[in-house]
Amino acid sequence: xxxxxxxxxxxxxxxxxxxxxxxxxxxxGLTVGALTxxxxxxxxxxxxxxxxxxxxxxxxxxxxxxERWSAGHGLAFAPHGKTSMAPSLFARQLAHGAWGITAAMxxxxxxxxxxxxxRIFLANQVVDAAALRWLAGELAAxxxxxxxxxxxxxxxxxxxxxxxxxxxxxxxxxxxxxxxxTGGRTGVRTAADAGLVADAVAGAETLRLVGVAGxxxxxxxxxxxxxxxxxxxxxxxAVEFDAAGRFAGVEEIVVSAGGSSWFDAVxxxxxxxxxxxxxxxxxxxxxxxxxxxxGQYRRKTPFARHPAEGALRPAFRLxxxxxxxxxxxxxxxxxxxxxxxxxLGFPExxxxxxxxxxxxxxxxxxxxxxxxxxxxxxxxxxxxxxxVGDWVGLGISHPCTAFDKWPMIPVVDAGGxxxxxxxxxx
Numbered sequence: 001x002x003x004x005x006x007x008x009x010x011x012x013x014x015x016x017x018x019x020x021x022x023x024x025x026x027x028x029g030l031t032v033g034a035l036t037x038x039x040x041x042x043x044x045x046x047x048x049x050x051x052x053x054x055x056x057x058x059x060x061x062x063x064x065x066x067e068r069w070s071a072g073h074g075l076a077f078a079p080h081g082k083t084s085m086a087p088s089l090f091a092r093q094l095a096h097g098a099w100g101i102t103a104a105m106x107x108x109x110x111x112x113x114x115x116x117x118x119r120i121f122l123a124n125q126v127v128d129a130a131a132l133r134w135l136a137g138e139l140a141a142x143x144x145x146x147x148x149x150x151x152x153x154x155x156x157x158x159x160x161x162x163x164x165x166x167x168x169x170x171x172x173x174x175x176x177x178x179x180x181x182t183g184g185r186t187g188v189r190t191a192a193d194a195g196l197v198a199d200a201v202a203g204a205e206t207l208r209l210v211g212v213a214g215x216x217x218x219x220x221x222x223x224x225x226x227x228x229x230x231x232x233x234x235x236x237x238a239v240e241f242d243a244a245g246r247f248a249g250v251e252e253i254v255v256s257a258g259g260s261s262w263f264d265a266v267x268x269x270x271x272x273x274x275x276x277x278x279x280x281x282x283x284x285x286x287x288x289x290x291x292x293x294x295g296q297y298r299r300k301t302p303f304a305r306h307p308a309e310g311a312l313r314p315a316f317r318l319x320x321x322x323x324x325x326x327x328x329x330x331x332x333x334x335x336x337x338x339x340x341x342x343x344l345g346f347p348e349x350x351x352x353x354x355x356x357x358x359x360x361x362x363x364x365x366x367x368x369x370x371x372x373x374x375x376x377x378x379x380x381x382x383x384x385x386x387x388v389g390d391w392v393g394l395g396i397s398h399p400c401t402a403f404d405k406w407p408m409i410p411v412v413d414a415g416g417x418x419x420x421x422x423x424x425x426x
Contacts, residue, residue: 003091004116011088011423012036020408022051032408032421042319042416043358049321049391050335052406054291054422056413058315059092065310066289067096073267078102078121078256080287084403086422087115089290100146102285106131109147111425113138121256121283122149123215125156125178125186132163140170148210148254152178152187157200157207164206172208175201176254177241179234185218194237198246209246211254211281212238216262227262231269242276256283264302288399291315295397296344316402317412318347318394320376321355322386331366333376333392340394341401342371347394349378355389363392 012033016023024046027035040046042053070077076099081090085108090101100119103109106128112120126132126149138145151157164173177194180187188194194212201209214234216227238255247253253276258266263286270282288297292312298304303311318340320333340347349366353359365384370377376394380386396402403409409422 002094002116003087007115008087008091014423021406022048022410023408024048032423036418036420039417039419042410042412042418043353043391045418047319047410047418049319050333050339051410052316052318052339052402053410053412055313055315055317056411056419058292058313059089059290059411061313062289062292062315063092063096065312066286069309070284071097074271075258075267075282075284077284077286078119079290080104080123080259080285081112082108083287083400084290084422085111085425086403086409087111087425088420088422090115090117093290099281099283102287106135109135109138113145118142118144119146120148121213121285122147123178123213123256123285125150125152125160127156127159129159129163129166132160133167135173136164136167136169139173146174148174148176150178150186150213151175151197151201151207152180154196154200157197157204161204161206169206172206174210174254175207176211176213176256177201177209177237179212179214179230179237181219181230183220185215187214191233191237191240194241198241202246208250209241210250210252211247211256212241213254213256213283215259215285216257216266217259222262224262224265227265228269231257231266232272235269235273238280239274239276247276247278250278252279252281253277254281254283256281256285258284258286260286260288260297261300262302264306291399291402293397293399293402294348294350294395297397297399314395316396316399317350318396318402319353320392320394322388322390322392323375325386325388328382329379331378331380331386333368333378333394334374335376335394336371336374338373339405340371340376341396341398341405343398343401345397346371347376347396349392350395351393352386353391353393355387355391366392368394 016027078100080102102121178187320335324332346368349363366380404426410418411420
């Protein structure tokens with residue numbers, strides 16, 4: 001599987017202009033490809049602050065690690081594309097063995113298809129008739145396009161079937177029954193409810209039941225025991241459906257789960273699945289791994305529980321400047337809620353780069369205590385040498401709400417050279 005090379009190549013022809021914050025103002029009028037070829041320094045090449053960057057080395061490491069880990073645990077991998085919405089990263093994920101890319105919404109599927117993604121797992125029930133008509137058209141236009149979509153209610157099945165019939169769908173849409181948890185997010189709550197949804201799918205000529213799926217991280221009060229119990233409920237549902245002949249005629253049975261916090265437990269329980277009537281596609285959907293972070297996922301990644309299996313590396317760094325030190329113990333940086341995620345914790349001050357001579361030192365005595373729209377509030381000792389004009393590098397928590405603030409993100413190597421630019425589509 002691969003992203004269309006011509007579509008990616010056209011990204012290099014995009015002009016650099018006012019749409020892309022942080023990029024050098026003197027690059028106005030150049031194409032992205034021409035700017036990339038200049039291999040400018042992030043610090044002396046005209047970039048303005050704030051500017052969000054990605055580490056080239058961390059990206060390479062994380063992509064390779066999850067490829068090895070998934071293969072080693074017998075899992076197929078469809079990383080969640082909503083994390084980055086970056087086709088160049090999709091291409092790299094697919095090149096590292098991904099089965100396909102996961103989406104949450106039909107609008108994301110449109111982006112994926114614009115860049116030629118051929119296998120998409122849509123982890124949501126779609127009841128929007130206009131979106132379903134478009135999906136039917138994509139399936140009709142490309143016999144090689146594989147799409148798998150959630151269903152979680154009889155009414156949802158009715159709406160999907162009506163829209164697809166109205167669109168004259170020529171081949172059935174593959175669906176999986178979503179299992180949820182009481183008090184959690186979407187998905188049926190019981191095996192009996194799952195059976196009713198499966199019965200409804202069986203009665204709809206426009207749909208074909210190919211498996212079961214869900215998202216374990218939204219289980220209330222989740223811990224390892226609850227996660228494993230829920231995943232066993234999911235695999236038991238697959239076994240029960242298969243024994244009842246609900247997957248008759250399918251080429252492979254899809255069993256899918258796995259966010260970025262509990263994929264170790266998912267892999268363990270998926271490994272217990274008995275042989276079924278068709279090959280089983282055990283599909284993991286973690287997305288945050290590609291950049292990791294310095295907060296939420298640093299704490300929650302399964303690699304923290306299993307260090308012998310490797311370690312992901314945080315790839316994001318938000319470079320800001322100190323713009324004010326108006327009182328002892330307080331400084332202000334020129335990045336705020338419009339630039340940094342804050343839903344799962346404030347950014348972490350990591351490094352200071354002198355505005356005078358470029359010398360770097362740890363920022364371990366500095367703490368970000370709040371964010372306004374365009375400012376970060378920092379506490380630090382009265383005698384800290386931070387001065388106005390110094391650059392401050394911040395680590396972030398939650399990549400999903402960092403990518404969407406930046407339509408163009410420089411990728412920087414260990415020496416500070418910008419080697420490429422990642423374009424996002426939100």
